[in-house]
Amino acid sequence: xxxxxxxxxxxxxxxxxxxxxxxxxxxxxxxxxxxxxxxxxxxxxxxxxxxxxxxxxxxxxxxxxxxxxxxxxxxxxxxxxxxxxxxxxxxxxxxxxxxxxxxxxxxxxxxx
Amino acid sequence: xxxxxxxxxxxxxxxxxxxxxxxxxxxxxxxxxxxxxxxxxxxxxxxxxxxxxxxxxxxxxxxxxxxxxxxxxxxxxxxxxxxxxxxxxxxxxxxxxxxxxxxxxxxxxxxx
Numbered sequence: 001x002x003x004x005x006x007x008x009x010x011x012x013x014x015x016x017x018x019x020x021x022x023x024x025x026x027x028x029x030x031x032x033x034x035x036x037x038x039x040x041x042x043x044x045x046x047x048x049x050x051x052x053x054x055x056x057x058x059x060x061x062x063x064x065x066x067x068x069x070x071x072x073x074x075x076x077x078x079x080x081x082x083x084x085x086x087x088x089x090x091x092x093x094x095x096x097x098x099x100x101x102x103x104x105x106x107x108x109x110x111x112x
Numbered sequence: 113x114x115x116x117x118x119x120x121x122x123x124x125x126x127x128x129x130x131x132x133x134x135x136x137x138x139x140x141x142x143x144x145x146x147x148x149x150x151x152x153x154x155x156x157x158x159x160x161x162x163x164x165x166x167x168x169x170x171x172x173x174x175x176x177x178x179x180x181x182x183x184x185x186x187x188x189x190x191x192x193x194x195x196x197x198x199x200x201x202x203x204x205x206x207x208x209x210x211x212x213x214x215x216x217x218x219x220x221x222x223x224x
Contacts, residue, residue: 004155033212040120042200042214043156056211090155092212101212103148103155 004093004104012110013081021076021107023091031055031097032074034066035090037106043090049074050097078109086111115139118201118215127224131188135201135215138182142203142213145177147186150198150217159199160186191222 005024013019025032031050035043045058049068063079072093078085088108092101118135125131133147144163148156160175162168162184168175174187184203188195198217204210 006155035212035214040216042116042118042202042216043212045211045213048211058211088153098207098210100146100158100161102158105155106153108153 004091004102006089006091006104006107008107009105010108010110012112014112015081015083017081017111018077018079019081019109021078021089021091021109023074023076023093023104025072025074025091025093026102029093029095029102030072031094031099032068032072033092033094033101034074034076035092036060036085037088037090039087046076048097055097081111083111085109113138115213116201116203116215118218120216120218122219122221124221124223125191127191127193127222129191129222131191131195131220131222133186133188133199133201133218133220135184135203136182137184137203137213139203139205139213140179140182141205143206144204145175145184146202146212147173147175148200148202148214149195150200152197156200191220193222193224196221 033048034046037043047057088106147160150156165179176185200217201215
């Protein structure tokens with residue numbers, strides 16, 4: 001059984017640019033959640049996707065958007081990057097919205 | 113007041129020690145409680161999952177939940193250098209779209 005995978009591993013962008021991060025969910029999982037983890041902090045919930053629809057959102061501005069595809073993989077898009085967006089972005093998949101979440105290795109984004 | 117409070121440490125113990133990690137929370141709607149382990153520059157890995165109050169044991173790890181005090185603990189017996197990591201508590205409410213709320217994480221070092 002393949003676990004959760006994320007790409008790319010690292011990314012460097014400049015302020016004002018746009019970025020797309022990708023996540024492949026674990027086999028048999030139809031729900032994907034995205035988190036932002038700043039250095040020295042716990043992960044903060046961005047949003048969750050279930051069967052291609054947004055199913056809950058945290059306290060993040062609209063320039064954070066997402067997509068889920070029919071194969072349950074997902075993208076996180078961030079527009080107009082700010083320095084404070086520098087963080088580890090984590091994707092987690094689960095069998096259903098209320099089930100245990102399993103995390104991928106994360107994408108480390110640096111905004112200069 | 114933050115929803116979940118966790119002492120960030122750092123905590124340094126000798127090999128073989130019993131480690132106690134704790135979190136307090138303010139939201140009485142939380143029903144599911146988890147502990148994740150995160151190695152440096154990796155995604156969180158689920159260690160323990162408990163529902164409501166009580167104890168759960170898995171090998172060297174014991175998770176305790178006291179809902180009346182809004183307090184959860186993770187005990188590690190016979191700690192090993194490989195246990196050196198950041199430990200994150202996480203919790204959520206009953207509903208399927210309830211977000212996972214994390215503590216800040218406690219950085220643990222087990223010295224040989």
